[in-house]
Amino acid sequence: MSQLAEPQPGVAQDDAPILELRDAVKSYGAVRALRHGTIALRSGEVRALVGENGAGKSTLVKLLAGVIRRDGGEMLVDGEVVDFHAPPDARAAGIAVIYQEPTLFPDLSVAENVVMGRHPLKGGRRIDRRAMHDEVQDLLDRLGVRLDAERPVRGLSIADQQIVEIAKALSFEARVLIMDEPTAALSGPEVERLFGVVRALRDRGAAVLFISHRLEEVFEICSTVTVMRDGEVVFAGDTADLTTDELVRRMVGRELTALFPKLDSEVGPPVLRVERLTREGVFTDVSFEVRAGEIVALAGLVGAGRSEVARAIFGIDKPDAGAVHVGAKRLPAGRPLAAMRAGIGFVPEDRRQQGLVMDHSIQRNVTLTRLKALATFGLLRGVAERSLAAEWAKRLQLKYHRLDDPVAFLSGGNQQKVVLAKWLATDPKVLIVDEPTRGIDVGTKAEVHRLLSELAQKGLAVLMVSSELPEVLGMADRVLVMHEGRITGELSRAEADEESVMRAATGQVVVAA
């Protein structure tokens, strides 16, 4: 019934690609997410798409899926130029995308999820439930999985949900399957089962694009690989011709920019000690310490569990095991207020949602952590509030019009300074910053870096979670690398370079400090 269904052994590699993207360009505002997006997918091919965080992989996938539209370049299906306006267009062209978190209807049965909108009908346009069940059960059986077509999707594991998505793709005769980090949430046997399915699809003539941060998987399942870096496709070739090291080098190979004015500072005694911190299924056995005057970076790929560790230290999420000490004091688990009192400041990843009250004024945001100290009989003293805010605005060189303006008016970098001021006003001993320069323009980035560096010089212990390798390498005195919830590498400033960090981040080698 479909090309997938009919076995087509020995498909020639020199066929015209099923799906091809040539020199695609995509910008979000001033940010160029994709500059040179070129990729071709052929029948019977499993191609890997690899790259660092922010290399442009997701943008490329969204273009192929019809979720966003390209600004330039062209897309071809079976050699003919096409233009996708919405996801259904991509589906009609035989392209199916399986996201890390499947998009299914939890209240409906597996069978209905597969055929939604395309139910088989009998007389009077009524749904033929028997045909629907048989068709879907047959698909599931062909995929070699034991899933009952009639059970609801609610309660299925992520792995089973992905199988449902694959069955859906098969049912509309998809020829191209794009899998965005499908293995990130799967256990070992589940990954093996998925690979079995992928190989079967490949042998039936489908083209598969496989996105993964796990390089060993890339070598196991993919025959070809496309590498992206900084919004550009920088390499495309056969995996057989590459070693893991060569692949890593192609992923990172960029010059370190001189944006990071790290000042040398005197390193004092340990201030923050984290011992065997564990949160079931998120991170395991995380131990490290941060000394006064030191900037320690927590590096790794998206989803490695870095932000989660930061949140657990500050007490937003309660860890299942392990301890956090500030100085000699052990923090009670899951109590942000206690962490604050002990001298931890926390600048969250998403400042708009978690760090700031966007509609409130600059001064109110800056003084939010100090309300008690600024109030008399429960009433805020306006003058005290204003002078405190003005002082911090000056110290952080905040660019603003009036302190009464809502923070929403400020640029991203200046908003970040307000969040920093808010925490610095509490006079912390430890500052945890999660992605301190995300979405901030280059100039202001350098200012935020200078600020962090100065704070460390004055004896603050800084723990910085960052996905940007140059930032990690430029700022950190020490780099802790996480991979799948564990610390897989601890590198001194001298040892840390792009390759060593990337290797630890992809789980290649465990580096002893």
Next chain:
Amino acid sequence: MSTPAESAVAPQAAIGSRSGERARRITEIAFRVRELGIVLALALLIVVTGILEPRFIGAGSLRNLALNAAIIAILAVGQTLVILTRNIDISVGSILGLSAFMAGSLLSNDPGLPIPLVIALGMGLGGACGLLNGVLVTFGRVPALVVTLGTLYIFRGLAFLWTDGRQVNAETLPDRFLNLGTDSLLGVPILVLFALVVVLVVGQCLRNLRFGREFYAIGSNPEAARLAGIRTDRRVNTAFVISGALAGLGGVLFTARFGTVDATAGTGYELTVVAAAVVGGVAIFGGSGSVYGAALGALLLGSITSALIVLRVDAFWQMAAIGALLVLAIAIDRFVSLRLEAALRQRSSRRATG
């Protein structure tokens, strides 16, 4: 992995499909239990009240129970459609009021009007009101609760403007219209027949048409519905139009049943209607539930009120009883769905490891 009794029935070879079948059985039972539970509660209520006050189970009295619930049940069917899509329509009481007064004044001005025409006009007026709700929700991107709270007041205000303090009296209405509210066909009150037809038609459409399944899809996961190529805005609009049209139908039947209508007709119905749907097992966050459950919910709520009146219970306790039933229904739902989810998860993880 399974109880000895079950192993004896099924050969070991079919472990995978059997655990799947069991998962299915669990869900089926859970959903049946939902509607079965209401039927049981209803039976219990009638029997207990009947023992305490034998008049309650006379044929005339049971007929009254069904009559009282009929209009609410019709509105609850429309409400179910809207709630399935993760929205809510609390303007239905006001729409009913508008339509009821329109039917009354049309027929008292021109008693010769054909009744089907009056019904069509009532449903048309209600459908138009529903369309306004739908457009504001889908194009205006305003939450349905806010939109229909606004139109609740607007439609009620229009009714007051229109009636200008007047009221339609039963004497001015033609008998053949009033008979609609009292006559029976083959022993079943016509009003109840209307409700049965609405429940069955909408119930069948929801179950057996692609169109119907899409309401469930939208409420279950709007984003996935869009990715599946479902025109969600259009469906949500349809739900509001049907809800409005059924409220319009309810208005015409309201006039036929009570004869006397003024601008306050149907005030407060919206709460009873939403309560009926929720008691009937329609998930307030969309995606699951059936119109049969909603209709049974309407019958149960109506019967409780009647029973409490018959037992001469204070009006305050009547309200409190309905409130308690609502909270109980939601608590049971929550409990059942949590247990269900846990049971299903256990099945799949056992299967994955086993």
